[in-house]
Amino acid sequence: MDLRQExxxxxxxxxxxxxxxxxxRSLEEGRTSEEDQDRFLANLVRTHLKSPQIxxxxxxxxxxxxxxxxxxxMLEELxxxxxxxxxxxxxxxxxxxxxxxxxxxxxxxxxxxxxLRRITVDPLLYETLNEFGFAALCEVTAFEFMLSRLSSRIxxxxxxxxxxxxxxxxxFTLHSEVDIGHAEQGLDNLVHYAHYYDFxxxxxxxxxxxxxxxxxxxxxxxxxxxxxxx
Amino acid sequence: MAIPFVxxxxxxxxxxxxxxxVVVKVSDDTGIRGYGEGAPRPYVTGETPQSxxxxxxxxxxxxxxxxxxxxxxxxxxxxxLDGHIGPSIxxxxxxxxxxxxxxILDCVLRRAGLSATxxxxxxxxxxxxxxxxxxxKLDKTLALGKxxxxxxxxxxxxxxxxxxxxxxxxxxxxxxGPEASLRVDANGAWSYEEAKQMLEDLAxxxxxxxxxxxxxxxxxxxxxxxxxxxLPLVVDESLVTMDDAEALIAERAADYFNIRVSKCxxxxxxxxxxxxxxxxxxxxxxxxxxxxxxxxxxxxRLLAAAVEDLRFAxxxxxxxxxxxxxxxEAVRFGHRGLARPMRGPGLGVTVLEERLTAxxxxxxxxxxxxxxxS
Numbered sequence: 001m002d003l004r005q006e007x008x009x010x011x012x013x014x015x016x017x018x019x020x021x022x023x024x025r026s027l028e029e030g031r032t033s034e035e036d037q038d039r040f041l042a043n044l045v046r047t048h049l050k051s052p053q054i055x056x057x058x059x060x061x062x063x064x065x066x067x068x069x070x071x072x073x074m075l076e077e078l079x080x081x082x083x084x085x086x087x088x089x090x091x092x093x094x095x096x097x098x099x100x101x102x103x104x105x106x107x108x109x110x111x112x113x114x115x116l117r118r119i120t121v122d123p124l125l126y127e128t129l130n131e132f133g134f135a136a137l138c139e140v141t142a143f144e145f146m147l148s149r150l151s152s153r154i155x156x157x158x159x160x161x162x163x164x165x166x167x168x169x170x171x172f173t174l175h176s177e178v179d180i181g182h183a184e185q186g187l188d189n190l191v192h193y194a195h196y197y198d199f200x201x202x203x204x205x206x207x208x209x210x211x212x213x214x215x216x217x218x219x220x221x222x223x224x225x226x227x228x229x230x
Numbered sequence: 231m232a233i234p235f236v237x238x239x240x241x242x243x244x245x246x247x248x249x250x251x252v253v254v255k256v257s258d259d260t261g262i263r264g265y266g267e268g269a270p271r272p273y274v275t276g277e278t279p280q281s282x283x284x285x286x287x288x289x290x291x292x293x294x295x296x297x298x299x300x301x302x303x304x305x306x307x308x309x310x311l312d313g314h315i316g317p318s319i320x321x322x323x324x325x326x327x328x329x330x331x332x333x334i335l336d337c338v339l340r341r342a343g344l345s346a347t348x349x350x351x352x353x354x355x356x357x358x359x360x361x362x363x364x365x366x367k368l369d370k371t372l373a374l375g376k377x378x379x380x381x382x383x384x385x386x387x388x389x390x391x392x393x394x395x396x397x398x399x400x401x402x403x404x405x406x407g408p409e410a411s412l413r414v415d416a417n418g419a420w421s422y423e424e425a426k427q428m429l430e431d432l433a434x435x436x437x438x439x440x441x442x443x444x445x446x447x448x449x450x451x452x453x454x455x456x457x458x459x460x461l462p463l464v465v466d467e468s469l470v471t472m473d474d475a476e477a478l479i480a481e482r483a484a485d486y487f488n489i490r491v492s493k494c495x496x497x498x499x500x501x502x503x504x505x506x507x508x509x510x511x512x513x514x515x516x517x518x519x520x521x522x523x524x525x526x527x528x529x530x531r532l533l534a535a536a537v538e539d540l541r542f543a544x545x546x547x548x549x550x551x552x553x554x555x556x557x558x559e560a561v562r563f564g565h566r567g568l569a570r571p572m573r574g575p576g577l578g579v580t581v582l583e584e585r586l587t588a589x590x591x592x593x594x595x596x597x598x599x600x601x602x603x604s
Binding site: 118121122123124125126127131202203206207209210213214219224225 | 235237373376377380560562564568
């Protein structure tokens with residue numbers, strides 16, 4: 001089994017499901033109401049506000065072959081690894097404010113905080129932390145993969161149909177540029193992780209299938225069920 | 231409610247993709263709230279969400295709205311609460327009764343500053359939950375089985391009754407190995423002859439129990455099957471009321487009772503059934519409703535932790551099945567299906583109003599004098 005290829009195929013299917021979803025197409029074609037556009041952006045902001053914390057956790061579990069790239073990702077998210085000096089959470093806040101969502105930003109911060117808290121207090125499903133870490137890495141990498149392919153389209157939709165300017169949309173631009181590289185590295189990291197922690201391919205794939213039981217992009221960005229039908 | 235599932239839940243008589251429970255919220259005159267839940271199952275208790283709302287609005291609520299609720303400070307006083315809700319007619323309206331009973335109980339306990347575990351002390355400090363493999367395509371079922379194995383579930387119930395039962399069970403036995411406890415649930419799909427043959431065939435696969443092999447019907451038929459069965463039999467759809475229980479006991483027609491809070495009319499009635507079962511030498515399985523929210527899961531946990539002789543427990547799937555649950559606390563079981571009693575106020579969960587609102591299919595508000603709005 002080629003684990004990297006299996007994961008990439010799974011991610012591609014989920015990205016296609018997301019971009020083929022009526023809600024996504026509606027957004028891209030300018031048929032979405034302003035209220036639904038707001039909801040999309042709010043969900044996106046909530047999803048990624050705590051990315052530095054998640055990446056810090058992943059860095060702590062990183063196998064040696066992936067440690068540098070995960071450290072780099074985390075520092076980039078915090079805006080202290082490159083000349084831009086811009087933290088990605090601040091770009092998300094900038095996105096929210098530029099889209100007129102400043103009044104709901106405190107609530108989004110609270111919800112993002114709560115999402116993080118849930119990760120810590122929910123009963124552990126897996127036997128050990130390394131499996132839990134793999135599951136988390138799967139989901140983070142899935143989003144990097146998706147954003148590297150759809151970020152520009154999403155930004156384009158909001159520019160064209162909502163009139164958001166480049167400064168407001170900088171998170172998408174910056175994220176799409178870095179995420180092409182991150183996505184490729186992310187797939188490698190998953191393979192390194194599985195190898196380092198002695199997961200055989202079948203076990204690794206089972207964890208990934210659990211993480212991706214529902215379409216996480218549909219669920220988190222559209223705020224609706226990402227259930228896959230039989 | 232209409233909370234979507236992460237994936238569809240299928241058995242021989244139904245294919246479910248959303249939670250369609252009715253959640254009842256009650257408020258006392260000081261503003262303290264309690265929450266209960268009932269899961270309508272037309273093929274078990276004859277209830278639908280609409281029939282539950284009608285029965286609650288027209289029968290159950292008017293009977294309690296103007297009356298002082300009894301305090302509940304001990305297990306014995308749960309019976310007073312059941313009586314307060316009034317008599318029921320046979321096995322009808324069980325989920326409606328359960329929803330109202332749990333809501334009032336939650337409210338009364340919170341008012342008294344008590345946790346349900348204080349009136350119903352747990353006999354065990356953890357409950358072990360089973361995984362349930364639904365009756366979908368075999369390759370998907372096996373993929374789900376692998377996930378269950380990964381998270382350490384070692385007690386598995388297999389939904390059967392769709393034609394490929396033996397092959398399905400064999401494949402699942404091979405996946406889980408000889409140590410796992412496997413049982414099957416036909417949801418009444420087999421004829422008498424089919425059931426007789428299946429029981430013989432399944433005996434070779436070390437099946438721990440077979441649930442509801444026949445449709446709910448004459449107990450004598452079940453007795454006859456039981457008399458020659460090489461495997462223990464569980465009754466579920468055949469066990470809704472105490473009358474059902476007495477008939478099954480008298481006929482020696484079952485080895486296990488599957489007791490579910492919503493199906494059996496509430497916590498008090500479920501406890502009484504469990505007590506009667508143990509008295510009669512029948513083992514107890516505390517079951518659940520597919521897609522139940524944290525409210526019913528908390529009630530089920532309470533029951534499972536409190537019954538004297540618990541053999542199997544189902545439920546507390548939480549966000550393993552629901553895309554989102556309705557409580558602040560996670561009620562989902564953890565690795566190996568383990569979960570501890572919930573010792574918070576009331577039933578033990580803090581219901582999030584915004585989740586109820588977000589997933590409400592319809593809302594019916596009742597005052598002292600009848601419906602206020604819908």
